[in-house]
Every structure is written in structure tokens, then in C-alpha cells.
Amino acid sequence: MSVQERRAVSARRESLLGDEPGAFAVARFVRVTPMKARRVVDLVRGMGVDDALATLKFAPQAAAATVYKVVDSAAANAEGTEHLSRADLVVVKAYVDEGPTLKRHRPRAQGRATRIDKRTSHITVVVGPRADEEPAKKADGKKAADKKGRTR
Template sequence: MSVMERRAVSARREGLLGDEPGAFAVARFVRVTPMKARRVVDLVRGMGVDDALATLKFAPQAAAETVYKVVDSAVANAESTEHLSRADLVVVKAYVDEGPTLKRHRPRAQGRATRIDKRTSHITVVVGPKVEAEAPAKKADAKKAEAKKDDAKKAPAKKAPAKKATAKKAEKKETR
């Protein structure tokens, strides 16, 4: 699918992926609180798809089942629409937004009532191909080189004040 065809297909895809290959899936109005769903989503963000599905399958949280279905749907979308290999896919982005809150009331003592908030979530998962690991290695080498330069600059600077201090002590002794 060309870039122009993608733009015609979905503005949401443009916002989530841009021109990058990949796919996404969204589960809306899920009856689980966003805070609890975020705990589950944080487990799988950045993982390979097969590892993420295995983790979600055995996670004890109630939201894990829904997140499992969303990740599986995103993988199926990537395989069918983008023709990407399942082995190369990674969970690139995963986040949970708050949906509408259902407001209910519960009777309490002395004729009072309290409000019960039943929160909902919108779960979004974006999968894409793995990124090569060469870029971090180059960054690490550059950081090491900068650290060596900084150490070289700091070493003479530490010795210089010590020499001045001894010279001042010698001058004081001579004047006495």
C-alpha cells in the first residue's frame, strides 16, 4: 500500500504511525479502570509480539485478557493489510485512555446515597517491525569518547590549583 493510499484510508493511522509500516488496534469502552489497564499495558510495551502474548496469557490481572485480544488483533491487521511477518513485529506503542464514566448510586445509612463511578477505558496498541540495534552502539561509542575527553580536561585542571597553593605557601615562608 502506497503512502497516498494510506492517507486516504485513515487519518488516525497517520497520527499513530506516520509513514512507518505497522498496524494498530483499538478496544473502546472496555469496562476496566484505566489505572488497572495501564499496569498490564506497561508489561508488554516494547516487547516482541510472541513474548507479549505469552506474558499476557499468564498475567493474573483481569485486564490482561482484553489487552491480549487487542495485541492479537493488531498483529492480524499487520499481517493482512501491511503483509508484515509476525516474527518481526514489536509492540511499538501501547497506551490506555479514559473513556466515559458510568455513574451509579448506592443507598447508604440514614437515607443517604453515594455515587459509584464505573470507569471505562480505550486501549490502543500499535505494532511495527523491529528496529536495527546498530544506532545505540554508535551512540555508546560516542558517549565513551566524550567521557574520555572530559576526563582529559578535568585531570590538568585539578593539578593546577594544587601547584598554586604550594607556591603561595612558599612565598609566605620566604616573607617571614
């Protein structure tokens, strides 16, 4: 299947990337709470892939190992399917959704029981090529707008 055909087929890719080049990876039903996973994902959002992997490798949080695998997988998907260079990839989007909660009970005093919620997460990472910003054009546009707005 060609890249164009695959893009037409995948609604998930369309919602995450649109027509832009890039790739994504998802880890579903990960046994880590979404709040703890979001702390780790917030560290790497917007970083280059190599920098993100280096950060995750030495992060003390337990969720860092899973996020490391997802970022690495997304980068491998971009290399394999989109033929993008790993050095130019950036973590464009990264977010954590809540998965199903496993409900367990713990015996307590006087015959009571309390519920223990074992939460799960769905971790999504989208990587894309580094966007080359051109500050000169933006600055020129601002200067032109300032000159038009001034009256003497």
C-alpha cells in the same frame, strides 16, 4: 483500496504511525479502570508480539485478557494489510485513555446515597517491524565527536 490510498484516508493511522510500516488496534469502552489497564499495558510495551502474548496469557490481572485480544488484533492487522511477518513485529506504542464513566448510586445509612463510578477505558496498541539498531555507527559517531572536541 490500495495501501497507499488507505494511508491517505486514515488520519488516525497517520497520527499513530506516520509513514512507517505497521498497524494498530483499538478496544473502546472496555469496562476496566484505566489505572488497572495501564499496569498490564506497561508490561508489554516494547516487547515482541509473541513474547507479549505469552506474558499476557499468564498475567493474573483481569485486564490482561482484553489487552491480549488487542495485541493479537493489531498483529493480525499488520499481517493482513501491511504483509508484515508476525515474528518481526514489536509493540511500538501501547497506551490506555480514559473512556466515559458510568455513574451509579448506592443506598447508604439514614437515607443517604453515595456515587459509584464505573470507569471505562480505550486501549490502543500499535505494532511495527523490529528496528535494527546499528551500535557500530553510533559508537563511531561518538568517537569522532570525542576526537574533535579534544585539544592538546
